Amino acid sequence: MSDIRTRLRQSMLLAPTTLTxxxxxxxxxxxxxxxxxxxxxxxxxxxxxxxxxxxxxxxxYERDLDDSLTLNSDYLAIFGRSFLLAGFATVVTLxxxxxxxLYIALKxxxxxxxxxxxxxxxxxxxxxxRTYAWIxxxxxxxxxxxxxxxxxxxxxxLDVLYTPTAVAIGFVYSFLPFMILPIYASLEKLDWRLxxxxxxxxxxxxxxxxxxxxxxxxxGIAAGCLMVFIPAIGSYYIPELLGGGKSLMxxxxxxxxxxxxxxxxxxxxxxxxxxxxxxxxxxIYTARFKRPPxx
Amino acid sequence: MPxxxxxxxxxxVVKRFGDGEHAVVALDHVSLSIRENEFFTLLGPSGCGKTxxxxxxxxxEDVSDxxxxxxxxxxxxxxxxxxxxxxxxxxxxxxxxxxxxxxxAFGLEMRGVARNDIAPRVESMLELVKLTGFARRRPxxxxxxxxxxxxxxxxxxxxxxxxxLDESLSALDLxxxxxxxxxxxxxxxxxxxxxxxVTHDQEEALTMSDRIAVMASGKxxxxxxxxxxxxxxxxxxxxDFIGETSFLSGLIAGDQLLFGEAGSLPAAVLDSHRExxxxxxxxxxxxxxxxxGQGIAGVVSEVVYRGVDTVYTVQxxxxxxxxxxxxxxxxxARLAEVGQTVRxxxxxxxxxxxxxxxxx
Amino acid sequence: xxASQKLWRFxxxxxxALFAFVYLYLPxxxxxxxxxxxxxxxxxxxxxxxxxxxxxxxxxxxxxxTRNSLIIACGATALSTVFATMxxxxxxxxxxxxxxxxNAMLGLPLLVPEIVTAVASLxxxxxxxxxxxxxxVLIAHTVFCIPFAYLPIRARLEGLDPRLAEAAADLYAGPFxxxxxxxxxxxxxxxxxxxxxxxxxxxDDFVITFFVAGAGATTLPVYIFGLIRMGITPEVxxxxxxxxxxxxxxxxxxxxxxxxxS
Numbered sequence: 016m017s018d019i020r021t022r023l024r025q026s027m028l029l030a031p032t033t034l035t036x037x038x039x040x041x042x043x044x045x046x047x048x049x050x051x052x053x054x055x056x057x058x059x060x061x062x063x064x065x066x067x068x069x070x071x072x073x074x075x076y077e078r079d080l081d082d083s084l085t086l087n088s089d090y091l092a093i094f095g096r097s098f099l100l101a102g103f104a105t106v107v108t109l110x111x112x113x114x115x116x117l118y119i120a121l122k123x124x125x126x127x128x129x130x131x132x133x134x135x136x137x138x139x140x141x142x143x144x145r146t147y148a149w150i151x152x153x154x155x156x157x158x159x160x161x162x163x164x165x166x167x168x169x170x171x172x173l174d175v176l177y178t179p180t181a182v183a184i185g186f187v188y189s190f191l192p193f194m195i196l197p198i199y200a201s202l203e204k205l206d207w208r209l210x211x212x213x214x215x216x217x218x219x220x221x222x223x224x225x226x227x228x229x230x231x232x233x234x235g236i237a238a239g240c241l242m243v244f245i246p247a248i249g250s251y252y253i254p255e256l257l258g259g260g261k262s263l264m265x266x267x268x269x270x271x272x273x274x275x276x277x278x279x280x281x282x283x284x285x286x287x288x289x290x291x292x293x294x295x296x297x298x299i300y301t302a303r304f305k306r307p308p309x310x
Numbered sequence: 311m312p313x314x315x316x317x318x319x320x321x322x323v324v325k326r327f328g329d330g331e332h333a334v335v336a337l338d339h340v341s342l343s344i345r346e347n348e349f350f351t352l353l354g355p356s357g358c359g360k361t362x363x364x365x366x367x368x369x370x371e372d373v374s375d376x377x378x379x380x381x382x383x384x385x386x387x388x389x390x391x392x393x394x395x396x397x398x399x400x401x402x403x404x405x406x407x408x409x410x411x412x413x414x415a416f417g418l419e420m421r422g423v424a425r426n427d428i429a430p431r432v433e434s435m436l437e438l439v440k441l442t443g444f445a446r447r448r449p450x451x452x453x454x455x456x457x458x459x460x461x462x463x464x465x466x467x468x469x470x471x472x473x474x475l476d477e478s479l480s481a482l483d484l485x486x487x488x489x490x491x492x493x494x495x496x497x498x499x500x501x502x503x504x505x506x507x508v509t510h511d512q513e514e515a516l517t518m519s520d521r522i523a524v525m526a527s528g529k530x531x532x533x534x535x536x537x538x539x540x541x542x543x544x545x546x547x548x549x550d551f552i553g554e555t556s557f558l559s560g561l562i563a564g565d566q567l568l569f570g571e572a573g574s575l576p577a578a579v580l581d582s583h584r585e586x587x588x589x590x591x592x593x594x595x596x597x598x599x600x601x602x603g604q605g606i607a608g609v610v611s612e613v614v615y616r617g618v619d620t621v622y623t624v625q626x627x628x629x630x631x632x633x634x635x636x637x638x639x640x641x642x643a644r645l646a647e648v649g650q651t652v653r654x655x656x657x658x659x660x661x662x663x664x665x666x667x668x669x670x
Numbered sequence: 671x672x673a674s675q676k677l678w679r680f681x682x683x684x685x686x687a688l689f690a691f692v693y694l695y696l697p698x699x700x701x702x703x704x705x706x707x708x709x710x711x712x713x714x715x716x717x718x719x720x721x722x723x724x725x726x727x728x729x730x731x732x733x734x735x736t737r738n739s740l741i742i743a744c745g746a747t748a749l750s751t752v753f754a755t756m757x758x759x760x761x762x763x764x765x766x767x768x769x770x771x772x773n774a775m776l777g778l779p780l781l782v783p784e785i786v787t788a789v790a791s792l793x794x795x796x797x798x799x800x801x802x803x804x805x806x807v808l809i810a811h812t813v814f815c816i817p818f819a820y821l822p823i824r825a826r827l828e829g830l831d832p833r834l835a836e837a838a839a840d841l842y843a844g845p846f847x848x849x850x851x852x853x854x855x856x857x858x859x860x861x862x863x864x865x866x867x868x869x870x871x872x873x874d875d876f877v878i879t880f881f882v883a884g885a886g887a888t889t890l891p892v893y894i895f896g897l898i899r900m901g902i903t904p905e906v907x908x909x910x911x912x913x914x915x916x917x918x919x920x921x922x923x924x925x926x927x928x929x930x931x932s
Binding site: 021043143220245293 | 677678679680682683684686687689690691693695696697698700701704752753756757760761763764766775776778779781782783784785786789790791792794796797809810813867870871874876877891894895898899902907910913914918921925929
């Protein structure tokens with residue numbers, strides 16, 4: 016077949032997807048970056064011709080009445096808290112997810128498929144609804160509270176809901192499948208004869224795990240960490256619902272700029288910083304593993 | 311065998327992959343002609359260009375230079391589905407979503423054969439490859455040998471002018487492969503279709519082919535009947551690749567073939583004559599071990615018993631190794647043991663004089 | 671046999687796995703159970719009842735939100751699956767310059783935090799002066815559904831023996847016949863599986879929809895979010911359980927389709 020005809024057909028097949036993604040995914044992001052350096056309009060919106068770095072200044076400083084700047088760590092604290100909560104969720108999901116993935120990988124073919132389906136179902140089901148279920152469990156007078164009082168393990172109120180602890184529990188719960196699945200994917204491909212060789216050479220289980228299984232599962236572990244960390248740090252409704260609607264994390268802060276605060280440039284700047292943060296972690300990942308996560 | 315007219319003519323065909331200075335030449339001015347009703351084999355080690363050539367005949371690779379003609383008509387520019395040739399793929403490439411019958415019917419449907427004619431044709435094809443009753447099965451329900459037969463039936467069903475077989479037996483185990491060799495021969499006889507077979511297995515090529523083309527690194531080495539190729543290899547590569555061969559250097563002087571300290575043989579053991587230093591090739595089964603007296607002298611360095619025969623490696627007195635093979639008869643003792651000094655003789659014409667110069 | 675099985679027992683692995691599965695399913699089970707609770711004070715079990723489901727069926731707002739959700743999910747699924755199939759076919763063809771860039775772009779909606787995509791889309795639509803509604807939601811959903819539909823189709827194509835298309839061409843099938851008779855039937859499970867995943871992610875999406883929906887295009891998750899913020903009621907339990915079961919059914923189906931014939 017002639018070269019030109021093949022190329023033409025290829026580009027025609029690609030056109031709808033590339034155009035959709037270019038126009039409705041990349042262009043909006045460029046626009047967002049642009050808007051972040053414009054001045055806000057009074058009732059939402061931006062002044063298109065007025066350049067301003069205020070949004071980024073506002074992130075670190077407060078403008079007093081006399082126009083002098085004082086350091087304001089409130090927003091930085093929110094970023095820090097988001098980082099901490101997302102990082103905590105990543106570590107805990109890894110601690111639970113790796114053994115679970117290993118457990119599944121060591122089963123026979125049929126059992127493995129069933130268990131993976133069991134992990135996949137929560138992966139795909141509505142996160143909002145699954146988060147809501149934790150309100151039922153965690154609230155005062157809820158299931159866990161009642162169970163603990165019946166067992167005599169606690170007196171009075173549990174008081175976990177609407178705290179960072181509740182948000183952390185929600186994160187671990189929501190994103191656990193995001194950790195298990197990639198780790199399992201790399202364990203599934205692992206040649207178990209290598210582990211047998213380690214045993215044969217005198218390694219005990221712990222040594223075989225640490226020296227052979229863990230290094231070989233590293234791409235999956237890193238991908239899993241990324242797949243937990245990214246949605247966790249940008250999460251909006253989990254802190255909103257379980258954290259009690261305070262501006263606990265970046266997501267809530269961003270939403271606020273388009274709700275009550277009506278400061279679009281600041282909202283754009285915040286999401287842009289979040290995006291930059293994510294891109295840096297992705298870049299580190301690709302530099303280390305030479306391929307995009309999930310492949 | 312009567313000389314039939316040419317079915318395929320390959321004329322100065324060149325295949326380059328990549329372009330400019332980085333181009334890799336996969337086929338270098340190959341010319342040969344394949345006759346009608348012939349079982350023709352392209353033989354060579356992997357990477358020699360034989361599969362590329364086959365894929366060019368089928369239309370999956372473009373010809374960089376030269377031309378391929380089918381009954382006189384150039385195939386250049388014709389797409390695979392416009393060529394009246396069919397292929398039996400190495401991995402069979404059976405359509406997994408279709409039944410055996412649907413696989414066989416595929417080519418007929420594409421050619422627009424009337425629906426009513428397809429079913430009997432499929433049935434007769436199944437009969438031809440001895441798979442009657444398997445029509446409703448799916449490819450994955452069949453054994454490797456059965457899949458092979460379906461692939462054959464599918465490719466034969468549209469009555470191609472030429473059938474191309476790409477390493478078609480290599481996936482089968484030894485016993486099944488031997489069976490299929492006989493089977494392929496039978497199919498070729500019964501259908502009268504020209505078969506072009508690609509293999510790296512020299513024994514398979516010798517067993518099945520009317521003629522063989524030996525290829526190496528993109529170049530044609532020799533074309534001929536199995537006997538020609540085996541007895542009169544064109545060069546050292548062909549001699550080495552096909553069968554077992556000992557290569558020796560000697561000096562031809564008058565009626566003697568001299569091997570230094572090992573002594574000499576009469577020049578009549580050579581199949582042709584040329585004075586001076588010469589490279590010669592000899593098949594292990596064409597040499598005899600004599601007790602004493604005549605022949606060239608050497609010491610047995612290894613004896614390998616192989617059931618049907620025994621192979622003796624003899625270190626000639628001038629330092630060259632040479633192998634001798636003797637068919638074992640029931641209860642016969644070994645002709646020599648390791649360390650024993652022996653003499654080797656040969657019948658007239660047993661040594662093939664290579665055209666190349668001898669290296670000392 | 672005994673000893674060799676014991677060899678692979680790493681300490682703490684099976685208990686952690688058990689914990690993980692209980693952790694994953696306990697909230698779902700509790701939610702579904704409570705949706706059948708007769709009691710209005712949602713967490714105390716007093717008896718089995720289907721009342722709340724009947725109430726849900728009667729609630730005009732829920733029905734409207736459901737209709738919106740289905741319209742958008744069907745539209746986004748159709749568009750993204752067709753686009754993704756075409757793209758996957760092109761990407762499995764001959765290599766070309768820019769392939770890596772297109773691959774990266776296809777991964778973008780999966781990697782960028784939803785809130786960022788949501789904000790960017792919102793600003794884009796507003797800047798264009800588009801009215802927020804079903805159309806904006808449909809566009810946004812199509813964008814993030816494309817990669818979900820693309821991946822299974824691509825995987826299917828990658829697993830396809832290129833010799834099969836060659837065999838078809840060898841047997842006199844032209845490009846179109848080869849696609850219709852060989853390639854399409856073989857990748858169909860991948861296409862269906864991709865379409866189902868696209869349908870689920872569209873049906874389940876909350877964050878992006880929340881930003882770009884506007885008043886007229888409230889979808890079921892957005893509506894549920896509003897209800898939850900107002901307080902826990904058995905109706906929320908029932909409608910949540912319904913949404914959960916629908917997605918579960920689709921995942922299981924998609925999974926089964928993916929496994930078949932592979």
